Amino acid sequence: MPPVPIADDLFTWPDDEPRLIGGRCEECGTHVFPLRAGCARCGAAAVERALLSRSGTLWTWTTQGFPPKAPFRGEFAGTDPFEPWPVGVVELPGQLRVESLLTGCAVGDLEFGMPMRLVTMPFSTGEDGREIITFAFAPEGTGHA
Template sequence: MQSWKPVAEDLFTWPAEQPSLIAGRCSDCAAMAFPLRAGCPRCGGTEIRRELLEREGVLWSWTSQGFRPKAPFTGNLLGAGGDLWYVGLVEIGGEIRIESLLTGVTEAELEFGMPLRLTVIPFHTDDAGDTIAAFAFEPAATSESADV
């Protein structure tokens, strides 16, 4: 039986009905970093607490691409005909901004400050036939939890 697996460990909670991104908060200076890492990028502290980020955020900025990234990229992000795909900077909780794929949007729909919600999307299929899952953000108004 094929299953869904996260693209990387400790990136987001999976499997989960309501997946969350996994960040780290420094015990010394309270800085938050995503993805989770062993040391603080601000002060160099090594006592990092694992913290789940809120599932909703707002679009801070974005860009589009209409070409496949170079190797070793293995994702299937482009639709038939070479459609554009979008990458955004999403602010979460007024505290941290993260880069993410944007899904379920067109260029005409994108606007600064639009509410977004975390979702899980298929990234590619591995040699065993399992779906490798990645996180993305989609418009909050049309979001439904992943049912995979």
């Protein structure tokens, strides 16, 4: 069975060069993610679908230092022994900042402002046995796909 995305209309799938699916307010130009019906900045209802940039810069990060509680179902969180993983905020130039898992890097390698790119990665396995895919950001130039 082919893999499925963690949620519909979150990122383009299947796609060798995935993009986050956000929105852009037709009134004030503000970008939103995920796509929603109204603008958080000006309150307008005229938000159009917009594909966000694949590249950005690491604005800040931290680590998930303990196993998350239910209902989180990400399989990478179930390693034994538990290994913390990085979570960051990536700034997409001229658009917005996105909170995301970080992959293809060690915490000691992360630097403020480092170039990042959007990738997809396995998240979990569904009850039907299908692999569930989510988005993450990886340092630009890494071999992580």
